[in-house]
């Protein structure tokens with residue numbers, strides 16, 4: 001590992017690392033945003049239509065639940081291959097950062113829906129009932145009770161979602177999506193250059209730590225139940 | 228006689244169907260008058276909560292009719308050969324609910340909002356402008372004695388203070404009726420007394436009709452003018468509080484007024500006793516009353532050294548257990564099932 005301390009190593013690998021980090025961040029952030037655009041409404045729908053929800057609807061609830069379970073039971077790497085034609089259709093390429101985003105979104109959205117469902121289920125049923133007794137509509141219950149009351153938990157869930165997506169980007173790297181995962185696999189596995197693999201892996205770990213710390217702090221800070 | 232504000236006729240509510248059906252309410256008729264404080268009392272499981280939740284249609288009745296402030300909320304209409312229950316539209320119901328608000332045993336405040344924002348909440352729902360809602364919320368907090376807590380969060384308040392915020396919130400839309408479901412059951416006696424005094428005060432100042440649901444006779448005695456006694460989903464008796472207290476005519480009423488069938492002084496002291504420690508829960512006096520009501524077991528207080536700190540009970544109390552071993556066992560297990568209470572049996576030579 002002595003090469004880590006040479007100028008040549010960083011001259012060559014530094015720019016690759018920078019580009020890889022950038023790619024990983026772009027894939028993660030963009031996929032997270034789109035996955036939440038899909039997963040959040042689905043999670044809300046699950047809670048509202050659940051047996052103890054404010055709009056119980058067995059059929060709809062079971063159907064959405066089933067679709068989510070299917071999405072969740074496919075391993076990411078298989079799902080990625082399955083949706084390749086769809087990816088090509090949607091973003092015009094199967095490769096690179098752009099090509100990784102549709103499978104990341106499709107695979108993370110069901111996961112996020114379940115996270116959101118579990119966060120919203122923690123909201124005290126008595127508080128929801130009190131709001132109903134004051135004449136709140138379903139939409140008002142969602143916007144003014146469920147989401148704000150569950151916000152600290154949603155944010156903690158957000159960190160788990162982001163970290164999961166971050167891990168998926170590394171897998172996406174294996175089929176040419178770029179990013180830190182791609183670097184780690186290319187250098188560690190294909191070229192047998194462990195030093196480079198470790199540097200990329202450490203950067204991934206650091207990213208995960210940063211996300212976890214920041215989100216936990218924010219969640220704690222805004223949670224008014226703790227003070 | 229004053230005008231009626233809530234009329235309930237032949238109300239029934241059945242949960243479930245077939246062999247698992249629970250008849251929570253059977254043929255209940257009630258007439259609550261404008262401006263009065265009306266009590267509904269009964270043992271746990273008598274159907275009190277179900278009845279009060281029918282009044283604002285949080286619970287959909289199985290049959291019967293409900294009229295609040297002259298507006299029919301639910302009624303029966305012919306349907307082929309029989310009748311079916313019809314309710315107002317959802318939109319009308321949401322409007323009607325501004326006139327019949329509710330407070331709860333567990334306060335049910337929004338934990339992520341300040342007190343002020345909690346009181347603003349029903350006004351936000353009703354589309355009142357922000358500045359106007361704020362101003363009214365400040366006045367209401369002042370009215371319930373919490374003017375200085377506007378920016379505190381519910382987690383920073385004691386139980387009694389939380390209930391005051393809940394009351395302020397319930398009054399925000401200027402309701403005609405305030406429903407209180409076991410509103411003081413989680414509070415210690417001192418706080419209970421102050422909340423009851425507040426309800427009475429608001430009833431006199433604002434003319435709001437108050438419906439008090441409770442399993443505690445003392446609450447009824449304290450503030451109600453008339454009372455209805457529910458027993459196993461059936462209306463056992465209703466009338467003036469004094470009449471019913473001085474001359475309970477049904478078994479259910481007698482059980483509530485004289486739990487255990489005898490007065491406390493007549494209970495012989497036994498040699499079996501139990502020492503109870505209160506570890507910061509919110510009940511101690513009600514424990515003895517609820518022991519009588521829930522298990523029908525009357526116990527004597529032999530000695531007590533309890534203090535209430537911020538609405539939480541600390542200290543110990545010595546109770547004599549009934550002679551009957553079954554009753555004694557029942558009382559013991561009931562006491563042990565209470566949160567924040569530990570009990571140990573001790574020898575007592577009185």
Ligand SMILES: Nc1ncnc2c1ncn2[C@@H]1O[C@H](COP(=O)(O)OP(=O)(O)O)[C@@H](O)[C@H]1O
Pocket residue numbers: 242243249250251269270271272273274275276277278
């Ligand atoms: N949602 C429900 N589903 C089934 N049974 C219920 C439901 N709510 C209440 N019950 C039953 O109805 C009866 C009356 O309950 P409740 O009105 O809560 O009594 P109380 O408030 O007087 O203690 C009880 O037997 C209870 O188990």
Ligand SMILES: [Mg+2]
Pocket residue numbers: 275276277409
């Ligand atoms: Mg109840």
